[in-house]
Amino acid sequence: MSKDKIRYKATIAGKEYTIIGARSVQHLQVVEKTIDEQLKQIEKLTKGLDPERRAVLAAVNAVSDQIEMQIKMQQMEKELEQLREEVKNLQHTNLNEE
16 A cells, blocks of 8 residues: 555444545545435435445436536636636737737
8 A cells, every 4th residue: 555545444324434545534534424424315315225226326426416517627627718818818919009
């Protein structure tokens, strides 16, 4: 194991897991809490589903959110590039007016 990776023991849905990664303990605590809360919400909404299917639904929700955030990030990057181009054009125009 690399020296920059840590081992973190998480309890999710009443079961213990060891997470190995390069994230901070605080980050992993937030991840643990978020997953546990999502699984509890899914359990309340879907009483008849077994834990494996609830976990798959949680994974589907997570990937869906990730894709949505990637799309938003791409849109923001595109807007940023347009704004940079506008600033560049304004600077060029101001230099030509002087």
